[in-house]
Amino acid sequence: MKKTIIITGGAGFIGSHVTRLFVKKYSDYQIINLDALTYAGNLENLTDIEKCSNYKFVKGDITNEETIRSIFNEYSIDGVIHLAAESHVDRSISEPMAFIKTNILGTTILLNAAKLHWKDNFVGKLFYHISTDEVYGSLGAEGLFTEETSYDPRSPYSASKASSDHLVRAYHHTYGLPVVISNCSNNYGPNHFPEKLIPLAINNIKKNKPIPVYGKGENVRDWLFVEDHAAAIDLVFHKGKQGETYNIGGNNEWTNIDLIKLLCRIMDTKLNRPIGESEKLITYVKDRAGHDLRYAIDSSKLQNELGWKPSLQFEEGLTKTVDWYLSNQKWLDDIVSGNYQQYYNEQYQNR
Ligand code: NAD
Ligand code: TYD
Numbered sequence: 405m406k407k408t409i410i411i412t413g414g415a416g417f418i419g420s421h422v423t424r425l426f427v428k429k430y431s432d433y434q435i436i437n438l439d440a441l442t443y444a445g446n447l448e449n450l451t452d453i454e455k456c457s458n459y460k461f462v463k464g465d466i467t468n469e470e471t472i473r474s475i476f477n478e479y480s481i482d483g484v485i486h487l488a489a490e491s492h493v494d495r496s497i498s499e500p501m502a503f504i505k506t507n508i509l510g511t512t513i514l515l516n517a518a519k520l521h522w523k524d525n526f527v528g529k530l531f532y533h534i535s536t537d538e539v540y541g542s543l544g545a546e547g548l549f550t551e552e553t554s555y556d557p558r559s560p561y562s563a564s565k566a567s568s569d570h571l572v573r574a575y576h577h578t579y580g581l582p583v584v585i586s587n588c589s590n591n592y593g594p595n596h597f598p599e600k601l602i603p604l605a606i607n608n609i610k611k612n613k614p615i616p617v618y619g620k621g622e623n624v625r626d627w628l629f630v631e632d633h634a635a636a637i638d639l640v641f642h643k644g645k646q647g648e649t650y651n652i653g654g655n656n657e658w659t660n661i662d663l664i665k666l667l668c669r670i671m672d673t674k675l676n677r678p679i680g681e682s683e684k685l686i687t688y689v690k691d692r693a694g695h696d697l698r699y700a701i702d703s704s705k706l707q708n709e710l711g712w713k714p715s716l717q718f719e720e721g722l723t724k725t726v727d728w729y730l731s732n733q734k735w736l737d738d739i740v741s742g743n744y745q746q747y748y749n750e751q752y753q754n755r
Pocket of ligand 2: 494590600601602616624625660692
């Protein structure tokens with residue numbers, strides 16, 4: 405069926421993988437990638453699909469109500485896959501207001517635009533909100549987050565995402581807006597901005613720079629390959645039940661220090677260094693304020709009801725990721741130098 409879908413944050417890490425998947429898989433869909441191109445947005449993530457006839461990039465800020473309403477009207481949007489967000493916990497600690505603005509206000513502006521545009525005729529419409537497992541707070545040594553776990557966000561980032569989840573549910577409950585939400589664990593893979601742990605460590609190992617490990621490195625994250633997340637988003641968008649929440653996770657828990665040591669071993673092999681060489685770069689630094697100890701997801705609802713499961717083992721996914729970074733040095737250099745922000749001007753100045 406023909407549909408026009410807006411993907412917000414499509415120039416970011418996860419958004420670019422979701423955009424590519426939808427553009428390639430659904431030639432009868434018109435895909436609008438709406439992105440403000442903040443520091444985290446990079447159109448170099450999408451050069452392979454930018455000329456596809458069912459793809460269009462629109463530069464716009466979800467916190468600008470007028471822009472968003474006019475985009476809904478101009479393109480007659482049927483579906484929203486909402487990924488645009490401020491996404492880095494450390495930045496949320498130093499600059500919380502940007503998170504409140506984009507994640508809470510921006511999401512509400514999108515919800516309102518969808519509600520107004522669809523005028524209570526919701527047949528064939530869907531607002532899909534992409535969220536994080538961090539809304540559930542922090543686990544001790546035992547247990548997993550299920551869809552029933554109470555919200556207990558503990559950083560400005562997770563609190564802003566929790567607020568946006570509540571608003572999405574409120575629009576469903578109050579106005580009948582057709583919504584679905586998924587909460588995913590930590591993603592990794594190609595195009596990950598090098599402020600996050602895995603790409604930062606790959607970059608530093610390559611350059612023989614210290615690998616900063618917060619606190620004692622004992623914090624646990626549940627890692628999922630980004631293309632597996634994109635596949636889950638495809639499934640939830642098409643088969644998920646309206647009003648429901650689906651947890652997405654890798655069933656793949658690692659302490660930060662064990663993960664870094666595995667990464668060091670992979671990098672030693674790839675860079676022809678003696679095994680153990682890169683580990684010498686590990687440097688323990690001051691812990692993150694309010695650092696959540698452990699996240700781990702129970703994704704059995706998604707697995708049992710929609711038949712999803714992760715496709716890659718961690719070592720395989722991490723090796724693929726390292727290979728991507730080593731063969732895409734320009735992508736990384738452009739980010740480190742800031743050049744990637746020129747790409748939009750060069751590519752789109754005459755459009
Ligand atoms: P990212 O920071 O890589 O990308 C965010 C994108 O949103 C960028 O392209 C940026 O330009 C855009 N953006 C930011 N503010 C905007 C605004 N005001 N208007 C329009 N566009 C704007 O983020 P990511 O890691 O790809 O995460 C995407 C989504 O998935 C987020 O909602 C995040 O909360 C969620 N999520 C991320 C992870 C993860 O491990 N990265 C895990 C679970 C959920
Ligand atoms: P991050 O990639 O920022 O994701 P999140 O905070 O959303 O889980 O961090 C992953 C884990 O790695 C987290 O426990 C914080 C830790 N960390 C470090 O130890 N050093 C670093 O330089 C970074 C960026 C993160």
